[in-house]
Amino acid sequence: GETIDFFKPSGFSDILSFVKKRMTRYGPLFRTNILGSKIVISTDPDVNFQIFRQENTCFESGYPDIFYKVFGRDTLFMDAVNLHKYVKKISTEILGTEGLKRTMIGVMDRAIRDHFTSKASQGSFDVRKEVNSLVLAYMTPKLISNLKPETQSKLLDNLNDISLDWFQSIFSLSTWKSLIKVLKSRGEALQVMKDALRMRKESKEKQGDFLNTMLEELEKEDSLFDQGSAIDLIFLLSFVTREGTSGCTALAVRFISKNPKVLAELKREHKAIVENRKDKEAGVSWEEYRHNMTFTNMVINESLRLSNTTPLLFR
Structure with a gap:
């Protein structure tokens, strides 16, 4: 298929060159073959809106097999129609607005x-990584608390090794080494969980x-989860809560650094808050x-509007 072209690197904030070229040639909707799967790519906002509107009716989540190996099949794909609403409901207390307000x-x-002040004193640093x-x-403690210090340290190390960097240039040797490391770290993290x-x-x-929330869910007769999918969900949350945030933050810093007026207005607004x-x-x-x-x-x-944390959203 066109997998090699798809994985050619693009700029940090650019549309994938693969997508850009085919949009010019075929328009906003076109067919391709990536990772051995026949795929239709839509860059049309109206079409995408209709796809999301018909989520779990005419369209459902589906991913290439390599994603299942990394993140778990039970987490990324379930037959339950209201899975996303269900997950949102049980995670709101810890990750939602009320938790945000409280602590x-x-x-x-x-x-x-504290962290950025320390890093800035040492010179330049990678915003996304930090x-x-x-x-x-x-x-991590919000997901699984009360771990022994050495166990938590091991879990953090394993989770920190897991990223989507391997997905960006899948045909280099270093990428496959990274993928092997990701799979190994995933296995060790899942064992801790x-x-x-x-x-x-x-x-x-x-x-x-x-x-604790997932244990309560597992005890319910009508629960959508078994032990395997519950663990996979905890693992997935440990990934998505940081991957999207770090990428979007890095992009925001990049744009702000190139727009002095935006930076000045941000400083003015925050200075006024502190003074009050x-x-x-x-x-x-x-x-x-x-x-x-x-x-x-x-x-x-x-x-958030400009950031794109994943090259494609699969349906």
């Missing part, structure tokens, strides 16, 4: 300030983490984020 925004603000590490360090699930189940301890605080050393609050960061939210939304 996440303040903790992440302090962690980011954000990835920060999110991973914060989210399985052991944690087993021990939590045996001890009947109650922790305010996602693992009673405690000048306090971190960002939910109220400030919601009511005093009008321009900041515009920048965030535009960054």
